[in-house]
Amino acid sequence: MASSRNVALLRGINVGGNNKLPMKELVAMFERAGCTHVRNYIQSGNIVFDAPPARAKRIPQVIQAEIERKLGLRVPVIVRSEAELRAIAKRHPLFALGAEPDKLLVMFLAGEPGKKEQAALDPNRSPPDTFVVKGREIYVSCPNGMGRSKLTNAWFDAKLATTSTGRNWRTVLKLVEMCDEEPS
Numbered sequence: 613m614a615s616s617r618n619v620a621l622l623r624g625i626n627v628g629g630n631n632k633l634p635m636k637e638l639v640a641m642f643e644r645a646g647c648t649h650v651r652n653y654i655q656s657g658n659i660v661f662d663a664p665p666a667r668a669k670r671i672p673q674v675i676q677a678e679i680e681r682k683l684g685l686r687v688p689v690i691v692r693s694e695a696e697l698r699a700i701a702k703r704h705p706l707f708a709l710g711a712e713p714d715k716l717l718v719m720f721l722a723g724e725p726g727k728k729e730q731a732a733l734d735p736n737r738s739p740p741d742t743f744v745v746k747g748r749e750i751y752v753s754c755p756n757g758m759g760r761s762k763l764t765n766a767w768f769d770a771k772l773a774t775t776s777t778g779r780n781w782r783t784v785l786k787l788v789e790m791c792d793e794e795p796s
Contacts, residue, residue, distance in 0.1 A: 615648060615662040617694035617791050620671060621720050622657025622687050623765065623777035631685050633657070638675075645674045649795035653786055657687070658779070660790045668693070672722070688775045690720045694791045701788045704751050704781065705744045711753040716781040719743075719750035719765070725772035732771045738762035750776065 620642070625633045635652040638659065642650040647661040647668075663671065672689040679687045692700070704716055730745050741761045743752045750768060754761045758778070768776045779787075 615664055616668065617649075617660065617662055618668045618671070619692050619694070619697050619787050619791070620657075620659040620661065620675065621690045621692070621777050621779060622659070622675075623690070623775070625657045625685075625687055631687065633679065633683060633685070633687070637682075641675055641678050642671070645671060645678070647671070651790065651793075653783070653790060658783065658787055660787060660793075662795070665693075688722065688777060690722050690775070690777055692720065697784070697788055697791065700749055701784055703746075705746065706742060706751055706753040709742070709753070711742075712755070713781050715753055715755050715757070717752045717754070717758060717778050718781070718784055719752060719768055719776040719778045721748045721750065721768075721772065722775040724748045725774055729772045733768075737767070745772075752778070 625631045635655055638657065639650045639652055642659055642661050647663045650659060650661040652659050668691055671691050675689045676687060679685050700718060706716060724747055725745065733745070738761045740756065741752065741754045741763050743750050743763055752763055754763070765776050765778065
């Protein structure tokens with residue numbers, strides 16, 4: 613079966629000196645899992661890789677298990693296809709409200725939350741921060757910076773009964789750009 617390009621987003625590695633995972637080792641894990649043209653972007657767990665769709669679907673479980681076995685770390689892994697990532701990059705709904713690109717991020721969710729879970733989100737939790745849930749993504753604007761926001765992974769995970777990992781807008785666009793690169 614033909615391979616397709618994908619992006620894996622790992623949560624909470626190499627942040628603040630915690631959960632150290634060398635990118636060279638992470639790339640090797642993806643290669644051992646049968647992925648090709650594997651490359652990383654920065655040290656916080658962004659991997660672009662090629663794999664047949666069925667294999668790409670299994671990658672979160674395979675990589676999570678290997679990281680836990682080798683390093684004793686529980687690290688969520690969320691995968692999006694190139695097409696999904698491109699669609700995400702084209703539709704940040706908060707641009708229409710005048711949000712500044714350097715204050716935007718996307719929270720990628722492991723599963724799509726139900727209407728009941730979405731209704732439990734308080735839109736006034738962290739003013740002036742705003743968010744919009746669309747499918748398996750949450751589009752966020754934090755005018756005062758993410759470090760001051762109460763819109764955290766823990767809060768979204770608890771309310772939506774899923775796992776999230778966030779990327780700033782610049783990183784989202786860079787990962788799209790990396791999807792365009794021809795394998796060397």
